[in-house]
Amino acid sequence: MTASRRLSFWGWGYEDRFPDAETRAQLGAQLHALLGLEGAPPTVREPPTLADVRLPDPRVAVPAALAGFCTAAREDRVRHTYGRSYRDLVRGFLGDFSPAPDLVAYPEDEAQIQALLRWAAEARVAVIPRGGGTSVVGGVEADLDEESAGAYAGVVCLDLRALDRVLEVDRRSLSARIQAGATGPAIDQQLAAHDLTLRHFPQSYEFATLGGYIATRSGGHFATVYTHIDEFVQSLRTVTPQGVMESRRLPGSGAGPSPDRLVIGSEGVFGVITEAWMRVRQRPRWRSSASVMFTGYDAAVEAARALAQSGLHPANCRLLDRREAMINGVAPGDAHVLILGFESADHPTDAWMERALERALACGGRCPEGPRHRDARASAEKPGSAGAAGAWRQAFFDGPYLQTALVSLGMIVDTFETACTWDRFPALHKAVVSNVRAAIQRVTGRKGLLTCRFTHVYPDGPAPYFTFIAPNQDGPEAALERWAELKRVASDTLLEHGATITHHHAVGRVHRPWYQRQRPELFARALASAKAALDPAGVMNPGVLLTPEERDAARRA
């Protein structure tokens, strides 16, 4: 993390991680071979420059009172237009920044946030809170066309990254008060001084912020028990248009419905999360890991289920199907791989791993390399020494960079994820594979790649995560249209099989039509009414979670 490293204004992460044309051409050829495609490899196109991009003039001017931390400058607006979904990358690559916010604000304290919200409510300007801008569901993109026409005078993006500090550490209670704009690395770096860590590793770890984690119910590193950021929230502080809402620091409570659970996952519709007391932990000393290979997929799923129900609480229990294992360099494509891990700051984890392996092998797995046990004090961990788990981890964090490179080749590359009960998984899996493959064939005329992994497992069901790569020779514009059809097919299939439209990517604007089908209608009314109480002008992140009609009905009531 050097301050001088520039972030891409359209793609994932740092500019210098975008491969040159030759490397991308090789990548295209490799993928063509992988997918077994005939004909010419994909065309390598050059990304846009800042000078190329198109965006409308701002509809509102910076109010004098907010001029100290608010701007209408072109580059700021460009850099705050999109999240980092596949659709965002393609539109960015095409230089289309038409949904750019009119203004960008960089508040440095709550007083500035409150001043901004007051002005926005009066001026009818929509406010989009933004952390790392890594949303893959259109959570940070204004779409005023879709909202009641003329309801808003404009859009201001509220960038929280100046609020990036760990303010307080309570070592006895393993708790820390952290500002919402702090990224994963910033948090862990500040906590490391206390030998503590938040230990929350979403794929967006490098850039996403605490406030973003909480607003979107981010999924982290632990495959069991502590799957979502939800479990780590001890208390929350949120600035709403009606004032500050702050909950009490409590390890647990039974006093009415949890005030925090209403804000967790609210995606900015009530207000701006400014800080939270988080449950943190000692950095683990002991680790055990193992990779178990399965010939049959059903047996591998049974092993994952057995472990999820065993009470062993593995930190890692990720089942990669054989294609997923292959594209991540974990196995050559001949086996499904269950990656197991235990970790502890308290005790060696050998006994846990031994029992987990017993269960996995009893389901028909093989563990040719055996388990690996490590003690961080006994031996410094060497890079690359972590076996399949290490290969997987590296591929995991590189994934979004790869996606960005593939966008420049016109390819269609996206992921979708869900959760369902174990009884429903076989039918869901079969339908997803069959429907999405058929859709790829239909819209591209060729076959693509579809892979599945479990990111998290629960006693009552898995959280499957699908990746698809589809060929496309007709450039990014065509890719976007084809992607929309694939996304629709995938989402419909999830909903029809009783699964959730998202396990940890959030709803945003992209998933809203399916979220509407999923959540109880009366819950939407309750949510809209709660929003009307906290944000009577309806300026907070319009378009996520609730439709304009749902929101307006509650405001009129």
Add this chain to the structure above:
Amino acid sequence: MTASRRLSFWGWGYEDRFPDAETRAQLGAQLHALLGLEGAPPTVREPPTLADVRLPDPRVAVPAALAGFCTAAREDRVRHTYGRSYRDLVRGFLGDFSPAPDLVAYPEDEAQIQALLRWAAEARVAVIPRGGGTSVVGGVEADLDEESAGAYAGVVCLDLRALDRVLEVDRRSLSARIQAGATGPAIDQQLAAHDLTLRHFPQSYEFATLGGYIATRSGGHFATVYTHIDEFVQSLRTVTPQGVMESRRLPGSGAGPSPDRLVIGSEGVFGVITEAWMRVRQRPRWRSSASVMFTGYDAAVEAARALAQSGLHPANCRLLDRREAMINGVAPGDAHVLILGFESADHPTDAWMERALERALACGGRCPEGPRHRDARASAEKPGSAGAAGAWRQAFFDGPYLQTALVSLGMIVDTFETACTWDRFPALHKAVVSNVRAAIQRVTGRKGLLTCRFTHVYPDGPAPYFTFIAPNQDGPEAALERWAELKRVASDTLLEHGATITHHHAVGRVHRPWYQRQRPELFARALASAKAALDPAGVMNPGVLLTPEERDAARRA
């Protein structure tokens, strides 16, 4: 559980468990000795008969359309007047049933519940959903005087106990669909056929119902991780005055704020929970238990903290202070006792217990009897063979019966419970001990007994549970007034020290003034607005969680 066994209409549980006068006289003498009191032992009074009790005439008549499952009969009204708090027991003992509901309904299906809610909304009759009636916080008691005078024409108590079945079992996903009126034993008995259990053991287990657990965020058997019923809820079905709200069966989700978490802990203000898909588990085969003795309380607390933060996830980790250990027959009063337990359906728990003991002994504990490991298949467990843990468990379930007996002696006996972070616990504990002891001395002129145990422990803090017993020679009427002062002192102390007014007893009407100070004011507004959307007539359990003013402000908005 024989159908013919009669429940006490005023005290805890079965009538036949109420001791005769001689036994109670002995109990009074024992307690006098225990408290070191001088003078005559407490007077033994006789409980009321049904013929003795006083209650007003019903204000509303049974509507013809609901006559099939609704009654205004005197005994039904008496038996549905109170929960089972200390205050309820005393008022019941005194024969004062003035807050009796006007009607009692026993619906057998959702259609009847919907019909009842429709009528209630039209007729402005308050509806109090009721399961086992074991609330200790005034959660099931109408108090229309306190509500805006004349706002309600009357009160109907909605008894859900006819909905007592396990409707469906999904063995693969360890899930069961259960009706809200089923009691703990009824649930476990039906699940036993599948070798499954809900494994939720609140002190009210014998009588409390699933709907009550969920509406009040009941605390169960597990001392760590799965502390509240919240964690076991997979999906919920709730009948509101605006229709049915049902969530999707999901092992985990990130799609917006959790719809279930809004209903969990809502204490009936939105509607009536009618059924839930619950996460159940295999009955444990292996168990390990141990009792660790500590001379110093601080060392014992440190051991509990070390274990809560160890990641060992003990099923039991209850710290009894020396007085608590004494009155529960666990130790003679010379040591604080940490009761540890591990259990599993998957693996022997020896390694877990060994490491837990290492940590506890390193904090200065002694384990003279060593750990006990059991395999249910190897040896049937003999009654009384469970050592301190067994003594504790029996005393735990007998507690409410003991309280009822002491009420008949005019004694003041109650519990209060909370949770706070570890950093705040020492000051909180000191203040509670000092303030409550001083208050007992002040209001009774004598010293009483105050004990503390941890019911649950979290990485970030404990859930302390206090019991107090105070002498009172002036009969139940005086006891009630003195109790109110002790309750006020205890509750103020909790709030002043950053703790919660309740960890698992709920808010109801008794805790509401402190809950108002605890919860964010804007959250109350959001909650009231959500209620206005689901219950526009405001008939659902008025008086819990929200004040009449909070509720009415949202209805006017």
